[in-house]
Amino acid sequence: QTGSANTNPSDSADDEYITNVSIGTPAQVLPLDFDTGSSDLWVFSSETPKSSASGHVTYSPSKSSTAKKLSGASWSITYGDHSSSSGDVYTDKVTVGGFSVSSQAVESATKVSTQFVQDTVISGLLGLGFDVGNTVKPRAQKTWFSNAANSLAQPLFTADLKHQQTGSYNFGFIDTTLAKGPIGYTPADGSEGYWGFTATGYSVGGAKLNRNSITGIADTGTTLLLLDDDVVNAYYNNVESAQYDDSQQGVVFDCSEDLPSFSFGVGGTTITIPGSLINLTPVSDGSSTCFGGLQSSADIGINIFGDVALKAALVVFDLGNERLGWAQK
Numbered sequence: 001q002t003g004s005a006n007t008n009p010s011d012s013a014d015d016e017y018i019t020n021v022s023i024g025t026p027a028q029v030l031p032l033d034f035d036t037g038s039s040d041l042w043v044f045s046s047e048t049p050k051s052s053a054s055g056h057v058t059y060s061p062s063k064s065s066t067a068k069k070l071s072g073a074s075w076s077i078t079y080g081d082h083s084s085s086s087g088d089v090y091t092d093k094v095t096v097g098g099f100s101v102s103s104q105a106v107e108s109a110t111k112v113s114t115q116f117v118q119d120t121v122i123s124g125l126l127g128l129g130f131d132v133g134n135t136v137k138p139r140a141q142k143t144w145f146s147n148a149a150n151s152l153a154q155p156l157f158t159a160d161l162k163h164q165q166t167g168s169y170n171f172g173f174i175d176t177t178l179a180k181g182p183i184g185y186t187p188a189d190g191s192e193g194y195w196g197f198t199a200t201g202y203s204v205g206g207a208k209l210n211r212n213s214i215t216g217i218a219d220t221g222t223t224l225l226l227l228d229d230d231v232v233n234a235y236y237n238n239v240e241s242a243q244y245d246d247s248q249q250g251v252v253f254d255c256s257e258d259l260p261s262f263s264f265g266v267g268g269t270t271i272t273i274p275g276s277l278i279n280l281t282p283v284s285d286g287s288s289t290c291f292g293g294l295q296s297s298a299d300i301g302i303n304i305f306g307d308v309a310l311k312a313a314l315v316v317f318d319l320g321n322e323r324l325g326w327a328q329k
């Protein structure tokens with residue numbers, strides 16, 4: 001068995017990727033942000049304060065004949081951007097891309113932080129990280145993919161995110177036609193709940209890869225490519241108008257600049273992010289100053305290959321073999 005779901009960028013800056021998920025009987029369809037950087041499936045619900053839920057699609061367990069309260073269970077999560085949410089837990093049928101898990105922990109939000117209130121394009125997150133990262137207490141719950149893995153043709157999923165186009169999350173199979181190059185595999189470290197891996201080196205503008213390894217995580221829920229300051233500086237030294245903008249909290253440059261590509265080695269292959277994907281978006285509508293898709297990871301303390309990097313590749317999240325596969329697109 002397999003599943004295949006389309007995913008779409010939330011706005012002109014590809015800030016988030018939205019995938020529709022069916023929950024309950026009859027199906028309640030919610031737009032969720034699939035996040036390999038976390039391990040909770042949580043939703044805006046009938047239990048979310050009305051003022052916070054305004055503008056969001058919500059899940060009502062009372063309207064689902066297959067919903068069951070997981071008594072005594074609660075959850076609470078804080079993300080890298082300091083956004084947060086918390087609440088109680090139901091189990092219900094959850095279908096993604098035609099594949100159903102009959103009893104999935106659906107975490108209902110009784111509290112959401114301001115960022116989520118304002119982010120009306122999503123009604124919650126579907127975590128695709130390792131189960132060890134789940135926040136439900138007293139007993140941690142499994143992710144949708146973890147519950148599905150044993151019934152899928154293969155215990156893996158792929159992410160094919162695109163710039164301003166529809167992409168896909170495929171479950172249980174690899175559609176190699178989505179890639180131009182071979183898939184390079186490297187071990188994945190799930191001990192922290194993330195999909196951790198090590199890139200063997202990097203280069204700017206098509207130069208030969210150096211041997212400076214980069215350890216980080218493959219994270220569909222993070223917009224940017226966040227790396228060490230020395231790598232970020234090595235890149236922007238090639239961008240004449242680049243400067244750090246305090247108000248933007250990042251490096252900005254003239255939108256008219258022709259940005260160099262950024263490449264990294266992984267699993268014996270090289271992934272090259274074209275400069276166009278790093279020229280992310282004007283700092284505000286109509287501005288000729290653009291915000292960089294590559295920024296420093298210093299504040300976070302972990303390197304994150306977010307959507308800017310993932311858009312250049314077909315990425316295989318292979319739970320069965322505890323490995324990550326990257327193929328140039």
Ligand SMILES: CSC[C@H](NC(=O)[C@H](Cc1ccccc1)OC(=O)N1CCC(N)CC1)C(=O)N[C@@H](CC1CCCCC1)[C@@H](O)COc1ccncc1
Nearest residue numbers: 015035037038079080081083119219221222223224300304
């Ligand atoms: C490097 S962790 C920062 C990262 N959140 C982002 O990437 C947000 C995503 C967003 C949110 C709302 C609107 C638009 C974009 O976007 C930005 O932060 N930016 C994009 C826009 C840009 N102008 C400024 C920078 C993050 O917490 N991800 C988590 C999932 C995320 C939570 C917020 C809702 C969307 C999903 C997750 O995978 C990683 O959790 C952790 C990482 C490291 N330790 C702890 C947690």
